[in-house]
Amino acid sequence: MAVSSIAAQSIGILGYGETVYKKKSDSTLIALLADAARRALASAGLTKNDIDGIAVCSFELPPDNAVTLAEQFGISVSWAYLGTAGGAGPVASVINAIRAVEAGDAKTVLCLAADNYDVGGHFKLMDYFNKALINYGTPNGFGGANGLFGIIQRKHMETYGTRREDLGRIAVGQRASARLNENALLRGPLSIEDYMNARIIADPIRLYDCVLPCPGAEAVVVGALDRAPRGKAVKVLSGYERHNHPAGEIAPLRGGWELFRDRLWGDAGFGPADMQFVQAYDDYPIMVAIQLEDLGFCAKGEVSRFLAERTMQFDGSFPVNTNGGQLSCGQAGAAGGMIGLVEAVRQLRGEAGAFQTPGACRGVVSGYGMVGYGHGLSTSAVVLETAE
Amino acid sequence: MSSEKAPYPQPREDQDNAAFLRRWREDGKILLQKARGGKPFFYPRPMDPETWSTELEEVVAEGRGHVVSYSSIARPNDPAFNDETPIVLAEIALVEGATLLARIVGDNRDQVASGDAVEVPSAEIARRYPLPVFVLAEKSTA
Numbered sequence: 001m002a003v004s005s006i007a008a009q010s011i012g013i014l015g016y017g018e019t020v021y022k023k024k025s026d027s028t029l030i031a032l033l034a035d036a037a038r039r040a041l042a043s044a045g046l047t048k049n050d051i052d053g054i055a056v057c058s059f060e061l062p063p064d065n066a067v068t069l070a071e072q073f074g075i076s077v078s079w080a081y082l083g084t085a086g087g088a089g090p091v092a093s094v095i096n097a098i099r100a101v102e103a104g105d106a107k108t109v110l111c112l113a114a115d116n117y118d119v120g121g122h123f124k125l126m127d128y129f130n131k132a133l134i135n136y137g138t139p140n141g142f143g144g145a146n147g148l149f150g151i152i153q154r155k156h157m158e159t160y161g162t163r164r165e166d167l168g169r170i171a172v173g174q175r176a177s178a179r180l181n182e183n184a185l186l187r188g189p190l191s192i193e194d195y196m197n198a199r200i201i202a203d204p205i206r207l208y209d210c211v212l213p214c215p216g217a218e219a220v221v222v223g224a225l226d227r228a229p230r231g232k233a234v235k236v237l238s239g240y241e242r243h244n245h246p247a248g249e250i251a252p253l254r255g256g257w258e259l260f261r262d263r264l265w266g267d268a269g270f271g272p273a274d275m276q277f278v279q280a281y282d283d284y285p286i287m288v289a290i291q292l293e294d295l296g297f298c299a300k301g302e303v304s305r306f307l308a309e310r311t312m313q314f315d316g317s318f319p320v321n322t323n324g325g326q327l328s329c330g331q332a333g334a335a336g337g338m339i340g341l342v343e344a345v346r347q348l349r350g351e352a353g354a355f356q357t358p359g360a361c362r363g364v365v366s367g368y369g370m371v372g373y374g375h376g377l378s379t380s381a382v383v384l385e386t387a388e
Numbered sequence: 389m390s391s392e393k394a395p396y397p398q399p400r401e402d403q404d405n406a407a408f409l410r411r412w413r414e415d416g417k418i419l420l421q422k423a424r425g426g427k428p429f430f431y432p433r434p435m436d437p438e439t440w441s442t443e444l445e446e447v448v449a450e451g452r453g454h455v456v457s458y459s460s461i462a463r464p465n466d467p468a469f470n471d472e473t474p475i476v477l478a479e480i481a482l483v484e485g486a487t488l489l490a491r492i493v494g495d496n497r498d499q500v501a502s503g504d505a506v507e508v509p510s511a512e513i514a515r516r517y518p519l520p521v522f523v524l525a526e527k528s529t530a
Contacts, residue, residue, distance in 0.1 A: 123465045123466075126465060127397065127465050127466060131400075132431060134399070134400060135399040135400055135405060135431065136399065136431045136488075136489065136519060137489065138397045138465065138466065139396055139397050139398055139399050139517075139518040139519050140475070140477060140489065140490065140491050140519055141396070141461070141464040141465065141466060141468070141469030141472065141475045141477075141491070142461070142464075142465065142475070142477050142489070143459070143461035143463060143464050143465055143475060143477065144465045146459070146461065146463070147459050147461045147464075147475070147477045148459075148477075148489075149459075150458075150459025150460070150461070150477075151457045151458060151459045151477065151478070151479050151489075152457070153459075154457045154458065154459065154502065155456065155457035155479075155502075158457065158502055199462075200460075200462050201461075201462055201463055202459040202460065202461040202462065202463070202477075203459060203460040203461075203462070203474070204459070205459065247437070248429075248437060248438070249487075250479050250487050250488070250489060251456070251457060251479050373431060373489065374479070374489060
């Protein structure tokens with residue numbers, strides 16, 4: 001699914017919102033969603049009554065869904081979307097919301113992502129994530145995503161000579177940004193030595209390769225660009241999603257991004273070198289690295305050297321996940337798939353404050369998720385630009 | 389600590405996987421499926437994922453293969469595995485061509501390397517586990 005050239009110039013993101021991130025929950029999932037929604041509407045200069053479309057991504061929401069959330073919120077909608085693509089879902093939901101607005105199915109869509117759990121809740125989630133994992137992962141004591149991504153990281157290291165000290169530059173760079181972000185849960189100093197010598201979780205995955213599961217919510221508002229506060233609209237120049245590529249591989253070193261990369265950049269009219277930042281889904285540094293390869297920032301297998309020559313903090317030579325990302329802010333379940341999108345919009349509106357990337361007017365946001373039998377099945381990406 | 393070992397979480401048996409689960413449980417054999425002229429696949433499905441053929445043949449795997457990659461898990465999800473760390477979880481390529489995720493068990497499992505030959509242990513050992521496990525073939529200490 002793509003964003004049309006007409007929509008790219010007229011429909012986009014009007015506002016964003018994010019809850020305060022906490023280590024332990026003191027509210028309900030609905031309360032988190034409502035908090036992010038309220039903040040996003042305020043940022044867009046709109047009110048609840050403007051909303052006529054709703055999209056939500058959340059692992060813990062079922063048996064509720066987008067329609068019952070509309071009931072909770074007391075809004076009547078003509079378009080409702082429930083994400084199914086895990087951490088790739090929120091970016092995909094925005095692509096779908098833009099199409100809904102373009103088609104006239106809705107005028108203003110509230111796109112939400114949230115979860116309300118902690119470390120124990122995350123383990124349970126992974127054990128019962130889907131049929132293949134319940135039957136053929138969990139009975140192996142598979143260690144959740146850590147065990148699976150350890151297999152992928154080792155394969156990447158052994159296939160391409162990828163070095164941990166280069167992957168660690170992602171975690172260290174993001175932490176340097178997070179130190180200036182009051183909403184990041186992990187704000188202590190982090191050096192390459194800390195990263196290299198951290199406790200083993202699922203070798204070669206160590207502690208600072210992993211995210212901290214936490215409660216939280218993220219939201220954006222999609223609608224006609226001319227409805228945004230002056231100077232605050234963000235264009236979605238292009239966007240694609242792809243699921244279950246490559247089919248049939250357990251631990252592939254590539255994902256769906258490689259199939260739509262050329263169209264993503266072609267539709268946008270810009271290439272990787274034109275981006276001032278990358279917000280890539282960071283469940284693990286190895287997956288950020290694979291996204292950089294598949295999106296064309298460097299050739300397949302060359303990401304280690306690419307990272308070694310760059311600095312990833314918000315004001316570095318190659319800003320990645322400029323608010324600290326999930327690795328430093330925490331992973332609020334499915335909201336982990338929207339934290340980069342919200343951060344991109346914040347940057348493009350010039351509202352990132354202490355961690356504002358200088359001159360940010362264009363960037364790419366990449367999604368990844370829905371772990372199946374061995375790896376994430378879903379990928380998505382959008383190219384964003386500050387509207388004139 | 390308790391001497392009673394917590395039971396492993398079990399696969400949910402249904403029509404798609406009953407024959408596979410039973411064959412492992414009873415004989416320590418890995419039962420694969422394949423469409424006529426097709427390639428054996430794992431995990432069990434009601435149809436060949438490549439051709440969508442529902443006319444599937446059963447292939448009893450030899451129980452030999454090699455390690456493609458692996459992780460060595462210090463922190464398993466389910467507490468039933470806490471006394472067995474590290475859990476070595478590997479992508480195994482069987483000689484029949486199918487790949488699967490499986491544990492490598494045995495006291496020498498920490499000597500595993502990618503490329504190592506592996507084989508299914510005796511039925512007596514295999515029976516302790518709900519899903520196929522392997523031991524290192526050349527480094528086996530039994």
